[in-house]
Amino acid sequence: MAQGRSNGITPRKVVLAPLDPVHDVGLKLIRRKLLERGHHVALLPPDLSMEEIVARAKAEDPDFIMISRALSYGISELLAKFVDLCDAAGLRERAKLVAGGLSMKPVIAQELGFDAGFGPDTPAEAAVAYVEGHEPGLSTGGRRREKADLTAGFTYKFRDAEIGSLCTTIARQLIDWASKRTSSGVERAHLRIEMESQRDSNTALYPRLRDEYAALTSGEIREWYLTGKPVSHTRPVTEKEAGYIRSLWENADKIEIPRSQEILNERNVFVQYGTGCPVMDAYHISLSVAWGARGVVHFDPSWGARNEGLLEQAWSHEHDGTVLTLDNLRLIRGGIIPGILWQVRAHRGLNTPETVVLAHLSGADLTKINIVYGSLAAGADPERLAVDGVEAMKLAAKYNLPYDVVTNEELAGVPAFKAFAGMLIVAAAGVLLGGRPLLQPLFANSPEGMIVGYTEDNFIDFNVAKMKVLSSIIDAPIWPGAPVGFLTQTQDRCQSSVMTALHAALALDSGATAVTIASSDEAYAGGPITAPARVDSLKAAAAALRFFGQGGIRPTPEADRIAEKIREGILEVLKKVAARGDFVASLYEGDLGDREDGAYPGRSGKGTVTLKR
């Protein structure tokens, strides 16, 4: 009789038999799954002769006989003989023969006369599905299709009243200061909104707006608007290439992830793309999603931050970073399949507000804005980025577009307490403007970690301390990055993948809402990231999450000590900035990171801010 619960499934009689002396773990697992679903199961002991197996099976009169074999030596002869014995005993008239195990190749099993063969990577569920007569889905797993809202459930209330009060005071001063000023970056953003609303009309307005826009551009961007000369190392995407991207996307919604990667379904793991070529990006996005990425981040070329203005049309770029244009984004957008989050970054340069506009128009789910990182470690003038950043946050709020506030200035050497103070001020401003910021602390072996010694023994305590202190200060989503594991990965793909995976697991274990991971090429600078390198770290992340499960990672008491020290530092910085009464002046004067730390106020866009008329 059935040994499990009845669930409407027709119970089947199944004989399971190992053809090895000892290896029957896989069969025991299948037995458990079959019993759970109400089937009748007889698991024969190891080390029976084939004749004994056939005799025992005949006595059971089963619907299925499943044998397994782990050892490969002589397997073809064994299987052929087993089929012959079953035929001679008349078992084939009723029972289906199935072979599986570590040494099994499905094609060979079927060639030798078995009804089915399951290879070593086949899960027990596939054997159950075969018994029940439905599609087994042997090699692929399911994909979560609903899109995650990374900010859902967060109140954005400051838990730390003292820090919250200071952040809000400084943020109000920043917003008030910015409200009286404008820049060419702000003006271009609004021109772009108008241009796109007129793009397909035949009125004379569009060319006039475009001329106005061109007058606010600089460098090679300006030259392209005026003469049509492509920017260095770029060429237009051909119609043929655009067609290939579209054809790739036609079946994109059918992408399923390998079963080994299914664990990533429940986590928000992001990867970055930006090979320069939209076609290559499309393939990299497709394979990253197939291996479990739940979000992708668009990387643009570094020159895009230094020039005033963004190009139009679709462009392919020979070097790192995919050119930010609405046409490129829309091409790529075609493949951002349901359930996958898409971030277009607007965080660091002279086109920050306009990038938020493009992110919105192209249908992105997230963007990225940080005044402090962009102006202390990414080259933009602080005054300019403060004006543009506030406008970008207003636009993001208007478009209901969440954005992360990253602290990658830590990579330059700025200590976490200063970087966090800046991040919290910007996030407070974002909330005051009606937005939904996500905190993005650097989750890595930062220079501070090495110099102060926080990471001398392990990489856990310092990173956990960052999570602890941020979540104690404000109820906001935390999305460590970007990507996690910076300065811990080497060019060795095994080491690199392990470091990435452990940082990802640690971040998620510490309460992160999402995490951005690198490829195993993170530390290789000799050429573009390759497709297998992307798969490496996604595989490693899935394996690490499987390993830790709900088991958790245990920091030492040092994590609490570091967290307290960071909080004290944040408080001191905020008091200083609040006393100064001028957030932008504090940026120039080094309150949020100075030259000794490795932070230098950027110069791109210096002198371009004007008072509003």
Next chain:
Amino acid sequence: MSVRHRILDGCDLETFIVCKDVEEGKTLGLRLMAELGFEDADVVFCEMGGPGVRIRLRGYVYRPSADYQWYDLEV
């Protein structure tokens, strides 16, 4: 048409080469890639240990923006 042209971007080869030091390992590795017909090759990782190097070599078949052949190939 060579199967090589169906490689999406780059082909990595990982192996252990018996040699006296890292420099010799790298030189031999790049010679190996040349023998295999990879014109755009590089050493991604190379570490000496015991009798030789553990080395990862990469041959880029297509860099971004190249004229990819894998779109509609019959191999």
